[in-house]
Amino acid sequence: MNAxxxxxxxxxxxxxxxxxxxxSREQSGADCMIAVMSGHFLQxxxxxxxxxxxxxxxxxxxxxxxxxxxPYVYAVQHSDYFSKGAVLSLSALGIDSLCFGSENGKxxxxxxxxxxxxxxxxxxEVKIRQALDLGHSYPDAARIANEAIGxxxxxxxxxxxxxxxxxxxxxxxxxxxxxxxxxxxxxxxSEFHDEHLSGRMASATSIRKEILKxxxxxxxxxxxxxxxxxxQLTHYRERADLWHNWNLYFPLxxxxxxxxxxxxxxxxxxxxxxxxxxxxxxxxxxxxxFDFMEKVKTKRYTWTRIQRVCTHILTNFTKVEADLYLxxxxxxxxxxxxxxxxxxxxxxxxxxxxxxxLITQPQKANHLMLDIEERASAAYYNPLPNDRRNxxxxxxxxxxxxx
Amino acid sequence: MNAxxxxxxxxxxxxxxxxxxxxSREQSGADCMIAVMSGHFLQxxxxxxxxxxxxxxxxxxxxxxxxxxxPYVYAVQHSDYFSKGAVLSLSALGIDSLCFGSENGKxxxxxxxxxxxxxxxxxxEVKIRQALDLGHSYPDAARIANEAIGxxxxxxxxxxxxxxxxxxxxxxxxxxxxxxxxxxxxxxxSEFHDEHLSGRMASATSIRKEILKxxxxxxxxxxxxxxxxxxQLTHYRERADLWHNWNLYFPLxxxxxxxxxxxxxxxxxxxxxxxxxxxxxxxxxxxxxFDFMEKVKTKRYTWTRIQRVCTHILTNFTKVEADLYLxxxxxxxxxxxxxxxxxxxxxxxxxxxxxxxLITQPQKANHLMLDIEERASAAYYNPLPNDRRNxxxxxxxxxxxxx
Numbered sequence: 001m002n003a004x005x006x007x008x009x010x011x012x013x014x015x016x017x018x019x020x021x022x023x024s025r026e027q028s029g030a031d032c033m034i035a036v037m038s039g040h041f042l043q044x045x046x047x048x049x050x051x052x053x054x055x056x057x058x059x060x061x062x063x064x065x066x067x068x069x070x071p072y073v074y075a076v077q078h079s080d081y082f083s084k085g086a087v088l089s090l091s092a093l094g095i096d097s098l099c100f101g102s103e104n105g106k107x108x109x110x111x112x113x114x115x116x117x118x119x120x121x122x123x124x125e126v127k128i129r130q131a132l133d134l135g136h137s138y139p140d141a142a143r144i145a146n147e148a149i150g151x152x153x154x155x156x157x158x159x160x161x162x163x164x165x166x167x168x169x170x171x172x173x174x175x176x177x178x179x180x181x182x183x184x185x186x187x188x189x190s191e192f193h194d195e196h197l198s199g200r201m202a203s204a205t206s207i208r209k210e211i212l213k214x215x216x217x218x219x220x221x222x223x224x225x226x227x228x229x230x231x232q233l234t235h236y237r238e239r240a241d242l243w244h245n246w247n248l249y250f251p252l253x254x255x256x257x258x259x260x261x262x263x264x265x266x267x268x269x270x271x272x273x274x275x276x277x278x279x280x281x282x283x284x285x286x287x288x289x290f291d292f293m294e295k296v297k298t299k300r301y302t303w304t305r306i307q308r309v310c311t312h313i314l315t316n317f318t319k320v321e322a323d324l325y326l327x328x329x330x331x332x333x334x335x336x337x338x339x340x341x342x343x344x345x346x347x348x349x350x351x352x353x354x355x356x357x358l359i360t361q362p363q364k365a366n367h368l369m370l371d372i373e374e375r376a377s378a379a380y381y382n383p384l385p386n387d388r389r390n391x392x393x394x395x396x397x398x399x400x401x402x403x
Numbered sequence: 404m405n406a407x408x409x410x411x412x413x414x415x416x417x418x419x420x421x422x423x424x425x426x427s428r429e430q431s432g433a434d435c436m437i438a439v440m441s442g443h444f445l446q447x448x449x450x451x452x453x454x455x456x457x458x459x460x461x462x463x464x465x466x467x468x469x470x471x472x473x474p475y476v477y478a479v480q481h482s483d484y485f486s487k488g489a490v491l492s493l494s495a496l497g498i499d500s501l502c503f504g505s506e507n508g509k510x511x512x513x514x515x516x517x518x519x520x521x522x523x524x525x526x527x528e529v530k531i532r533q534a535l536d537l538g539h540s541y542p543d544a545a546r547i548a549n550e551a552i553g554x555x556x557x558x559x560x561x562x563x564x565x566x567x568x569x570x571x572x573x574x575x576x577x578x579x580x581x582x583x584x585x586x587x588x589x590x591x592x593s594e595f596h597d598e599h600l601s602g603r604m605a606s607a608t609s610i611r612k613e614i615l616k617x618x619x620x621x622x623x624x625x626x627x628x629x630x631x632x633x634x635q636l637t638h639y640r641e642r643a644d645l646w647h648n649w650n651l652y653f654p655l656x657x658x659x660x661x662x663x664x665x666x667x668x669x670x671x672x673x674x675x676x677x678x679x680x681x682x683x684x685x686x687x688x689x690x691x692x693f694d695f696m697e698k699v700k701t702k703r704y705t706w707t708r709i710q711r712v713c714t715h716i717l718t719n720f721t722k723v724e725a726d727l728y729l730x731x732x733x734x735x736x737x738x739x740x741x742x743x744x745x746x747x748x749x750x751x752x753x754x755x756x757x758x759x760x761l762i763t764q765p766q767k768a769n770h771l772m773l774d775i776e777e778r779a780s781a782a783y784y785n786p787l788p789n790d791r792r793n794x795x796x797x798x799x800x801x802x803x804x805x806x
Binding site: 394 | 653662689690691717718796797
């Protein structure tokens with residue numbers, strides 16, 4: 001069987017994602033579409049609007065054959081670690097190609113950028129360091145360095161968010177598994193971060209904004225979503241009584257920051273350069289998550305970086321834990337969140353050739369990275385009503401979704 | 404000036420407390436009545452129904468001249484540490500007498516019990532150890548040992564809760580400051596733990612139960628409370644939007660137990676003998692605080708002991724912190740929560756003779772024990788609405804209440 005991998009968050013699965021899945025299948029000629037998906041917390045340090053199980057189901061109902069969990073350790077990270085965890089997971093399953101959406105829409109410029117970067121590694125690193133020293137954020141510093149060594153050009157905007165992610169996949173593929181063929185699809189209509197919702201191809205950001213603003217599925221939101229997602233959003237809401245967003249976690253964040261010592265905060269992954277003082281100071285006068293973020297963020301500490309740190313504080317994810325995994329050259333396991341018959345057949349075929357364990361029964365497995373997943377789930381479901389919290393939490397130990 | 408000390412929690416201040424204050428003043432002939440009061444969390448490991456500032460004000464309006472804070476470190480402890488912190492605080496202020504309520508109502512039996520205990524120290528300790536080894540809780544083991552060496556007699560029920568506390572005061576006085584004259588007043592009408600509210604002399608337990616059950620001040624509750632307390636309960640409710648009880652903290656407890664490692668839990672004061680495993684296991688299936696407590700408590704781990712541990716988990720109070728203070732023979736400071744003119748005059752007179760710092764401006768002081776108080780306040784006020792939490796929390800650093 002021919003398999004094509006995609007890297008997703010599905011927050012929530014929308015028409016643009018459906019387009020991406022079907023175009024990827026077409027371009028790769030794959031029999032099996034495998035998505036590696038962030039769990040309860042996402043790359044930008046946010047809770048997913050509905051849990052990973054409901055997002056998995058919507059994905060399976062809309063053209064994906066197999067959904068793997070991108071472990072928390074890699075998911076809530078900047079693009080290099082995020083894509084490393086994703087590519088290593090997909091590589092462990094022996095995919096033939098990986099297809100990502102990009103603003104650019106063609107592979108050669110990515111390959112050329114990779115070569116250019118390799119050639120100019122030293123001067124690139126000097127430029128980044130200089131920019132960081134001037135107080136720029138890491139993404140800004142990277143953009144400045146790219147421009148300086150001529151990677152970003154008029155025809156290839158290296159700083160466009162999906163180009164950045166795409167380039168990360170290319171880097172990981174060329175570093176860890178050159179047998180994977182990179183493919184890309186030009187993103188349609190909506191721009192990343194376009195917060196204005198219009199038509200059938202809206203961005204996830206604009207859809208979430210619309211849903212959370214209205215606290216219900218408006219006609220606008222429905223237009224941009226497949227029926228399968230509407231069903232899963234509705235079903236989750238009925239069971240959990242809420243859709244997730246950072247505001248729900250503000251009291252927990254306030255609590256954790258207030259009762260933790262500076263030393264305890266410093267032990268959290270991402271709390272560097274004295275950030276613990278800044279966080280502890282800001283929380284004392286903050287009345288909402290937004291208010292808190294506005295107080296903490298600076299040119300150097302971007303909103304996204306601080307949000308990731310807040311997520312790690314919430315899930316108690318430590319530097320020691322991050323150091324155990326992030327710089328390994330393999331993922332310790334691959335965990336299945338859901339599959340259809342095609343996905344199951346593919347797994348049956350691949351299983352014996354895999355170098356790392358395949359986890360479909362987490363209750364029987366035993367791994368620190370699964371404990372971290374369990375903690376992330378406990379934190380994620382905490383805002384649910386008392387009588388519903390544990391039922392959802394126990395789903396963590398259950399079998400994959402099957403359709 | 405002649406000063407009489409009392410040890411209180413005032414949760415809330417009721418007619419029985421008013422009787423105790425006025426009788427204590429009468430019996431001691433004191434010009435100044437000094438109460439040392441638990442802060443936001445109480446001896447039995449519970450949050451106070453309203454905050455320490457409102458309880459202080461009600462006390463000052465009802466006959467107390469000076470209110471000191473019994474530091475968290477001593478307050479949320481079994482009777483020996485609780486009374487040690489209380490007696491050492493009052494001793495630092497040079498009180499002449501200490502007057503406690505007791506079931507017994509006379510001092511000589513307490514003094515005799517102290518002598519008997521001293522004489523039979525070794526066999527007493529053997530008896531306690533034997534009873535603990537048989538799986539009895541500490542209070543039970545103490546009761547068994549008392550009976551075995553003949554301290555508890557038909558005329559002196561040593562296991563009555565206020566006799567136990569009273570005996571603790573006596574022990575601390577005879578150990579640390581024999582210049583304090585012990586006095587006692589027989590408790591009127593209501594029994595400790597009597598949950599049935601009737602008449603003007605109801606127990607604090609029955610009053611709280613009535614208030615929280617009705618979520619308002621019923622006629623029954625009003626009868627048992629001075630107008631000053633009714634005013635403070637009402638005022639707090641208007642400002643904080645709630646009255647405190649353990650149920651409000653259940654989501655935080657769930658969160659903390661779920662995301663903390665076994666090692667982190669073991670570092671908390673009171674988490675001994677593998678209790679961390681039991682707590683982590685029980686929380687996974689608990690839907691309320693009561694449900695959780697029922698799952699954790701055993702003959703050996705009494706309800707109160709577990710509640711104290713839960714409080715320490717909530718406030719992140721560690722073994723290391725407890726060890727710094729509990730076995731010291733002096734309190735590191737005395738902090739004033741409130742005073743009237745008489746209290747202020749007394750302080751003016753005593754201040755220069757004191758061996759430990761007197762704190763009336765915590766924002767200018769710097770002490771780890773004040774940091775612990777700050778954390779306890781942060782945890783205590785966490786369930787308040789986002790826009791009210793910080794205002795109350797900042798009260799921690801403000802000046803004492805003055806009337």
